[in-house]
Amino acid sequence: MKKNWPILVVDDEEVMCESMAAWLREDGYRVDIAPNGQKGVELAKASDYAICFVDLKMPEGMDGIETMMEIRRVRPEASVIIITAYATVDTAIQAMKEGAQEYIVKPCNPQEISMLVSRILKLKKLQSENAILRKKLARQYRHHDIITKNPRMEEILRLTQEIASLRSTVLIRGESGTGKELVARAVHFSGNRAEKPFIVVSCAALTETLLESELFGYERGAFTGANAQARGKFELADGGTIFLDEIGDISPKLQGDLLRVLQERRFYRVGGSREVEVDARVIAATNKNLAEQVHQGRFREDLYYRLNVIEINLPPLRDRREDIPLLAEHFVQRISSELGKEISGITAPALKLLIAHDWPGNVRELENVIERAIVTCHNGVLDEQDVSWLRHKDLTAPVWEVPDVPLEELERQAIVAALERKQGNIKEASAALGIDRSTLYDKLKRYEISHRN
């Protein structure tokens, strides 16, 4: 058999399914068909489809987007192609944002679809060749996504196992890049909800109204553009876990809505009048000091206590420097195999530089630094010079001592520096200095500083 990639077609219209399948079979593919989303997901669980064609509009049960998200959950490797009619191209673009590989508007030219299929499969073939190699590595780390020998981190890992099968809300605190989502995943996938969805929502990325419909879904006609009913992330997380990242950023109104879900485990879709019941465990994360936010009146106290039933505080990387060599080695192995570059390890001097760095961006920054070093590395091992720019970064970090000069001289220097930074832009320089423009002009005259606009 020259093509052993199975393909799935999900459409409520039988003619559409059958004819599409027949056409693809002439090309030598094994094709399965499903008359609805549920059946499609069921089939996807049993077979490793390379491509799933999913019709956007299916009047009964799951719609195309939900089907796609479920299929992608059980088969993250599968490429989903959304099929749509002209009227719904907007929604198809939405589908792409949700992770569809492509969308096609029916009816389409045979050439278009045959090129699309062969393009995707060519890519799959390449990926599967790489994946064999990568899997060998991944297997070693599957159970050790969080790599540590730091006692505080080990304590946290123990805690994640203990609380995994509880339903209690968890609040994870930590600077950005410390791995809050990894810990949340560890909790979810170690517990009795592991087979159910783990849904991530980044609260800071969306405006209030968008976040509201993202979380709770909406009814048809709730606002312009709401052409169909849509389920929110809470509903999608039913039975599983919803991870609310950057919870400290949500608006007072949403704080109220969220509190209600946590208390009553039910909510209304936007524009809806019927309550929806949901059983989703909430894990929230923040890099802010929520207690402080509560104190300042910016975060509801009642919500804070609802969220903070179990608290996990992740230490920054600079407080667990003993993990830096372990993490660095891990990233070198993973990233070099991903990039297809043979890098055997890190030299001692390079490691010394890594350990000395302060890592304000924490583990994520370390990962980025290793990736950058691997990309530019030429001799098979990461050496001091591959990460030497870190040292410059550390040296130029703001270590500033107040010089022993008259106050006027200090002011002059501050003005010159601000003008330089803002490339002579008076408006921005004055804003940076915290004075108004006319004051800045006065001072420029007084210190005889010339400027160009």
Next chain:
Amino acid sequence: MKTLYLVAMGDVPKQVMEWIEHAAAEWLPVAIRRLEARVIPERAYDPKRKQYQSVEMMKMLAEMLPPDSCRLLGVTDVDLAIPMLSFLFGQAQVDGPVALISVCRLRQEFYGLRADEDVLRSRVVKEVLHELGHTFGLVHCDDPKCAMSLATHIQRVDEKDEQYCAQCGLQLLKRFSSQEAEVS
């Protein structure tokens, strides 16, 4: 020996049916017979797209399959489509008894050119070999010259030879003889 049946669906020029009979006879050692032309049922017509649904036509063919047939090839002059695709030159059941070809888009006139009988005959032959090949279990071939290569537009049809490549030809023969052995 079983029989390959040909049937015109709607009006199809006699000449076209003769070309097809010749081409099939050249490649398959079977008896070939023509059924009486059928009228295309109204339900196969899609007024929105002004095309005919290939699926309906294939269903019709499957229902009229004579008991002593080894294959049934429908031939039509109307424009074929399926919901997903804007058109089809033809359709076949892979390793099944029924196939269908449309002459409509094989005509130069379709592309605003002057009618050309030689060009039409050549294209019809390639399509017949292609769809019959499918019914004997062949799938698309990577050799662009082979009749079994996938053509998604008319230029691709013209690039093909009026024959199978060595591999596809051999496979066809194998499939054919093993199926003959089964029935006898």
